[in-house]
Amino acid sequence: MHALQSRTSAAEVAHPPAGISSPPAGGVVDRMAEFMREHIAAAGSVTFDDLAGAGFTAAEIIEHAYTAAYHAELRMNRRDDGLDRIDGIIVKVRSANPDAMPLTAGATDSPTMRSEWRAYCRAVAAYRVDPWSFQLRRVEERLDQFLRRLPLLKSERQKAARAAVNELAKGKAAR
Known part of the structure; x- marks a missing residue:
């Protein structure tokens, strides 16, 4: 897995890639996306080992990492009002x-x-x-x-x- 290096365009936010919907609050995708956002802010990237170390199973990582990465990037880019996260x-x-x-x-x-x-x-x-x-x-x-x-x-x-x-x-x- 690689760092979320590209920025999400406005078109992607309005029309997410096929198969991606909003994650349920507290679900695996939501927790993984939040972990990814925080880890990228601190370390610059997220690896499979980072996710496994955070308690996600291999099956969860394989199944949800792509969707979680998308939502993590949305969260990283959410503030457009000049205020800080x-x-x-x-x-x-x-x-x-x-x-x-x-x-x-x-x-x-x-x-x-x-x-x-x-x-x-x-x-x-x-x-x-x-x-x-x-x-x-x-x-x-x-x-x-x-x-x-x-x-x-x-x-x-x-x-x-x-x-x-x-x-x-x-x-x-x-x-």
């Missing part, structure tokens, strides 16, 4: 660009929120200059303050925080 938030948190603040549906862009995002970005910059444990704790605290302003689940906040810390650890290891 968790994978977009993770990308922005990793880059820590003061001009690219993540914003989700239901969140209000406010001066306080922008101030907290800039404080996080400054903490990341300080850590990159002088990587020691106090600086890393400061990064984590600033990020937590910012993420609590977004309507995210606790698991999503933790996922974004882990991604930021892992990114900083990679930078420290490269020194």
Whole structure:
């Protein structure tokens, strides 16, 4: 199985390939599509072994992978309103660009929120200059303050925080 590299066109969304319908919520296709979307955001691709490791049987993978891949790609491309999904938030948190603040549906862009995002970005910059444990704790605290302003689940906040810390650890290891 390969990564979902091509983007779905508007025609494909309006008229899905033959034999593909909306998956039932919580069904195998739905769960597999969600796993694929999250894994591609984190690792860049999905393999048979990744799906098997997530608990899908070989029969389920063979039977449902094509349909699940289609639905995963639809989910990855769903937001056209400039707002971020968790994978977009993770990308922005990793880059820590003061001009690219993540914003989700239901969140209000406010001066306080922008101030907290800039404080996080400054903490990341300080850590990159002088990587020691106090600086890393400061990064984590600033990020937590910012993420609590977004309507995210606790698991999503933790996922974004882990991604930021892992990114900083990679930078420290490269020194």
